[in-house]
Amino acid sequence: MKPAFSVIFLTTLLGAGQGLFLALFTHQTYALFGLLPMQSDAYYGFGSALALLFLGGGLIASFFHLGRPERAWRSAAKWRTSWLSREVIVLPAFMGVVFIYAVVHVFGYLPEIVTLPSGLVIDLSVVIGTVGTLLAFALFVCTGMIYACLRFLREWNSPLTVINYILMGGSSGFILAAFFSATYAPTETDFFVGWAIIITLLAFAGRAASLVRNARLKPKSTMQTAIGVKHPYIVQRSMGSMGGNFNTREFFHGKSASFLRAIKPAFLILAFVVPLALLALGLFSPALLGVAFILQYLGLMAERWFFFAQANHPQNLYYQTIG
Amino acid sequence: MTQLALVIDLNVCVGCHACVTSCKEWNTSGSAGPLCDERPYDANPTGTFFNRVQTFEIGQYPHSETLHFPKSCLHCEDPPCVPVCPTGASYKRKEDGIVLVDYDKCIGCKYCTWACPYGAREFDEKAKVMKKCTLCVDRIYDMSMPENDRKPSCVKACPTSARLFGDIHDPESAVSQAIREDGGYALMPEWGTHPANHYLPRRKTKLKIHMDELERADNPLKVDGQLPKPAKGESTMDDVSAW
Numbered sequence: 077m078k079p080a081f082s083v084i085f086l087t088t089l090l091g092a093g094q095g096l097f098l099a100l101f102t103h104q105t106y107a108l109f110g111l112l113p114m115q116s117d118a119y120y121g122f123g124s125a126l127a128l129l130f131l132g133g134g135l136i137a138s139f140f141h142l143g144r145p146e147r148a149w150r151s152a153a154k155w156r157t158s159w160l161s162r163e164v165i166v167l168p169a170f171m172g173v174v175f176i177y178a179v180v181h182v183f184g185y186l187p188e189i190v191t192l193p194s195g196l197v198i199d200l201s202v203v204i205g206t207v208g209t210l211l212a213f214a215l216f217v218c219t220g221m222i223y224a225c226l227r228f229l230r231e232w233n234s235p236l237t238v239i240n241y242i243l244m245g246g247s248s249g250f251i252l253a254a255f256f257s258a259t260y261a262p263t264e265t266d267f268f269v270g271w272a273i274i275i276t277l278l279a280f281a282g283r284a285a286s287l288v289r290n291a292r293l294k295p296k297s298t299m300q301t302a303i304g305v306k307h308p309y310i311v312q313r314s315m316g317s318m319g320g321n322f323n324t325r326e327f328f329h330g331k332s333a334s335f336l337r338a339i340k341p342a343f344l345i346l347a348f349v350v351p352l353a354l355l356a357l358g359l360f361s362p363a364l365l366g367v368a369f370i371l372q373y374l375g376l377m378a379e380r381w382f383f384f385a386q387a388n389h390p391q392n393l394y395y396q397t398i399g
Numbered sequence: 400m401t402q403l404a405l406v407i408d409l410n411v412c413v414g415c416h417a418c419v420t421s422c423k424e425w426n427t428s429g430s431a432g433p434l435c436d437e438r439p440y441d442a443n444p445t446g447t448f449f450n451r452v453q454t455f456e457i458g459q460y461p462h463s464e465t466l467h468f469p470k471s472c473l474h475c476e477d478p479p480c481v482p483v484c485p486t487g488a489s490y491k492r493k494e495d496g497i498v499l500v501d502y503d504k505c506i507g508c509k510y511c512t513w514a515c516p517y518g519a520r521e522f523d524e525k526a527k528v529m530k531k532c533t534l535c536v537d538r539i540y541d542m543s544m545p546e547n548d549r550k551p552s553c554v555k556a557c558p559t560s561a562r563l564f565g566d567i568h569d570p571e572s573a574v575s576q577a578i579r580e581d582g583g584y585a586l587m588p589e590w591g592t593h594p595a596n597h598y599l600p601r602r603k604t605k606l607k608i609h610m611d612e613l614e615r616a617d618n619p620l621k622v623d624g625q626l627p628k629p630a631k632g633e634s635t636m637d638d639v640s641a642w
């Protein structure tokens with residue numbers, strides 16, 4: 077498939093935004109149970125505002141993927157059948173909840189909703205944060221399922237696709253949270269660094285597992301099933317267009333096989349190995365956490381490029397020879 | 400339930416591209432607006448087509464043959480492109496099974512093309528919406544045309560009648576009979592899309608002659624070895640040969 081930069085930005089920015097919100101609310105939940113010191117409302121408020129910036133960036137990027145962005149509102153219609161439509165509904169809902177979460181924290185509007193028998197006070201931000209957490213995971217599932225539900229694209233058609241979207245977004249967001257905390261709540265940095273290391277390791281394992289799986293895939297469709305002729309030697313001599321056409325532009329990444337081979341170790345190092353090393357060093361030198369986030373973001377963009385480029389669409393069988 | 404479809408006979412297709420040009424001509428002139436072409440007379444021409452004829456070489460020289468393969472939307476009975484459309488612009492008509500795109504609802508996200516294993520849809524780079532074969536829906540129901548013309552443009556254009564059009568759910572239709580009796584098959588059956596369009600395979604017409612048919616067993620020449628010598632004006636043995 078041709079990697080579209082709008083979709084690369086969309087998925088990576090959303091992942092970082094969702095991950096950052098999840099990280100902040102994880103901290104608030106720990107603090108609620110007294111496991112960590114509760115931070116100021118400004119910390120949670122401005123942190124989730126930062127998450128909102130990333131989500132907004134992703135939303136803007138998504139419009140560049142559309143031929144007719146002015147009709148984007150129509151895409152909420154078919155949520156019963158289309159994961160893309162579901163994502164279109166869940167994304168603004170999640171952004172709205174993150175916005176409300178940021179607002180109630182920044183303005184300190186935290187009325188008590190219920191007091192549990194144990195004496196635990198559940199205020200408005202906890203309720204909103206819980207809803208936001210559910211929506212963040214729903215958004216990850218929608219984004220992943222957009223790709224995982226396409227049974228012809230066998231590189232994507234696996235639960236690993238959804239799991240990896242969750243883990244890589246989580247990794248990105250927790251590293252961002254660690255960097256944010258290093259600046260605004262240095263005592264809490266270690267908490268996020270610890271979780272970031274765990275999630276990044278899991279993401280590394282998940283992505284490696286999908287690479288192993290994809291390397292072992294055998295194509296289901298062949299030249300023989302594509303045109304229905306039983307013969308071992310079938311060569312296309314003409315695809316029915318003298319220049320390229322939409323089918324040659326949309327489904328081929330347009331780079332050499334050696335480029336594809338080179339980008340795989342590059343993204344594995346940039347998105348997983350380098351951030352893990354910098355996270356460990358970041359325990360002592362917090363400025364490295366910012367570097368870790370930026371380098372990992374570049375690595376995740378390369379990862380997403382590879383994710384699209386590696387998927388081999390069966391329609392390519394019909395478009396092999398221009399002539 | 401009606402399911403309109405094309406049945407394409409690969410045995411008689413000569414790869415002349417008449418169906419391609421006729422399709423383009425009809426569908427670029429309709430009320431839905433033109434099918435865009437870019438750089439049509441330049442290097443790297445490109446454009447939107449509903450139908451293309453591809454050519455394959457089967458086997459290795461000298462034991463090879465050329466197969467011309469017209470390809471358009473197959474109007475699947477279980478179309479994977481329809482449920483993924485977020486706006487409902489892609490839909491399958493209940494009354495005749497034609498898969499269509501509502502060009503006024505399409506947002507041009509191209510997700511439907513990802514979900515089609517056949518590469519049957521083409522994005523219009525000028526209209527910025529997805530386009531595909533309509534089975535000439537603006538033609539086959541046009542009562543102002545003579546009944547004989549109420550067929551898809553490609554079918555009317557084919558000089559060898561390689562393209563049949565009809566309802567594959569009606570067992571008595573010509574298309575159903577062709578599929579049944581001439582080995583009609585669907586493309587990429589492994590995905591369970593149940594394409595409505597079918598293809599008829601290449602068939603070699605072979606005449607089987609047995610040795611005893613080469614010589615006439617009751618040839619009177621074999622009886623006595625004498626050549627009959629009828630006089631001029633008399634009838635010959637087989638009314639054909641004469642000496």
